[in-house]
Amino acid sequence: MKSLFFSDLHGDQQAITRIKTLLAKVDVGFGLGDFATFGKGLPETIQPLVSSTEVYFVPGNHDDAEELNWLCEEHEVFHYLHGEHVSLDNKTFAGLGGGLPGLPFGLTEEKLQQVLNRFYYLENLVLCTHTPPFGTNVDVTWGGSHIGYRALRDFVTEVQPLAVYSGHVHEAEGKTD
Template sequence: MRILAFSDLHMARNRAAELVAASAKADLVIGAGDYCNIRQGLDEAMGMLSGIAAPLVLVPGNAESAEELTDVAPEGVHVLHGSGMTVDGLRLFGLGYGVPVTPFGDWSCDLTEAEATELLDRCETADVLVVHSPPKGYGDQTSQGISVGSVAVRDAVERIQPAFALCGHIHDSWGYRGTIGRTQIANLGPKANWFEVNA
């Protein structure tokens, strides 16, 4: 299965157009959160992605809530947040929001590490773990070199050992690639990232 994955679109129309065009070659498209900006313009952002014909799976970022995303997601789009699904034999589990809690204020959709752990504990197995926040120590460095990722996400990756853990959130680490055990970690960013998975 050929997967196209991205994160942190933040309403960039040119990036959305590139993703829609690339999606013609995808069996599955995955979005790892932050489609709009500070809870504004989510319906417009979904409109930018409406040309994606492949199955589309989204997790919310910290810029939109799971409820907001579910309300405006086009028909047939799957929103995962503390939940999983199977697409053509490929097991997916998703967790959105900023983890740990961000310093951005009331608009940001965040989880504590304990809240994230509780939701991630629902996942017993997955081929692809889709999370907005990166695992602690992997693709989570700010421009100041500070590690701001999630311990709960890292613990879940270590426990589940999916083939891939796809994330975003930390813009300074877009493009990061690493591994935890047999799991490949990718901080995606708003470009076409390609993955091959045998379901």
């Protein structure tokens, strides 16, 4: 199964066009949040991505989670993945959106843990998150601060998913851990 993971479009029309082109070449897409900018422009970013390719979405800290869920309900090929999971190609993809407290769709570590508790016993797990785990190469800002979730790091250490895909930290574009 050929997959595309993307995030942090923030309404950028060139990025939207590029993602739409890439979605036509894959079996499934995963949108990992921050399609809007401070809650503005979510429909204008998401609706151009409608095609025959199924896309699973989690909200980012800039996205209105209810609006994203509604947009997913409006389009047959879109699916809201936050707090949910789906089995595809012998893997279980689980979604976790949001950002740190104080951001528009911020989740406390406790709320995040409540969502993660749903995923503990899933097999062949692939996590699709907006905010990365704390203390990794992909949660470091330009200033050197780690801004990921500690509960997510602990979950990843304990459960050892097959992979974790995340967005949020623009400085980490293209980095892996």
